[in-house]
Amino acid sequence: MNQMRAPGYWSLLIAAALLLAGCHLSPVTLPAATPPTNGEIEIPFETVAVNESGANIDAHVMREGPQLLLLTSPNQIVSIQDQVNPETWTDLQQVDFQQYAVVALFRGLKPSTNYQTIIERITRQDDRLIVYAQFWEPNPVWESAAAETRPFHLVKIDRSQVPASSVELVLQSYVLTPTPPAR
Numbered sequence: 001m002n003q004m005r006a007p008g009y010w011s012l013l014i015a016a017a018l019l020l021a022g023c024h025l026s027p028v029t030l031p032a033a034t035p036p037t038n039g040e041i042e043i044p045f046e047t048v049a050v051n052e053s054g055a056n057i058d059a060h061v062m063r064e065g066p067q068l069l070l071l072t073s074p075n076q077i078v079s080i081q082d083q084v085n086p087e088t089w090t091d092l093q094q095v096d097f098q099q100y101a102v103v104a105l106f107r108g109l110k111p112s113t114n115y116q117t118i119i120e121r122i123t124r125q126d127d128r129l130i131v132y133a134q135f136w137e138p139n140p141v142w143e144s145a146a147a148e149t150r151p152f153h154l155v156k157i158d159r160s161q162v163p164a165s166s167v168e169l170v171l172q173s174y175v176l177t178p179t180p181p182a183r
Helices: 002-025 074-083 086-093
Strands: 041-043 045-053 067-071 100-106 116-125 128-136 150-158 168-176
Touching: 045 086, 045 116, 067 074, 067 168, 074 086, 074 100, 100 116, 100 128
Parallel strands: 116 150, 128 168
Antiparallel strands: 041 116, 045 150, 067 100, 100 150, 116 128
């Protein structure tokens, strides 16, 4: 009787292994970025830090909801020191503000892990910097740890791309939730 169960048992194990392998190998398809319109000029950027920061961040300095900042000097980065972890703070201090400006997008307080904030692209239109961002939400099917997090994304852009006059920052964001693979 054990011999009859063995092939079924192994088939079940193999099927489970293939299903798990498919879960890890299946790519997440992101929505296509919309091309710049209305005279927008694409601004290249480089990530300084992207993080789902935890309890080491000073919670009293965080505002509700998204916060978008343009930092153009070392004196300005001091204003966000309490909102980033020590590694990110060190990376920010290395930015050459003669050549670069930093765009900082903070998502605000979230109740669990698996929230992500991703700057997808940045464009300029006259005196406006338009930041397109993805706000990832955890899928309820997948496990998330119950811990307060404060996701953010910091990028640097060439300072010559920052309008000389006063700058209006515009956030264009959309929420994404990963879809679990079909069973």
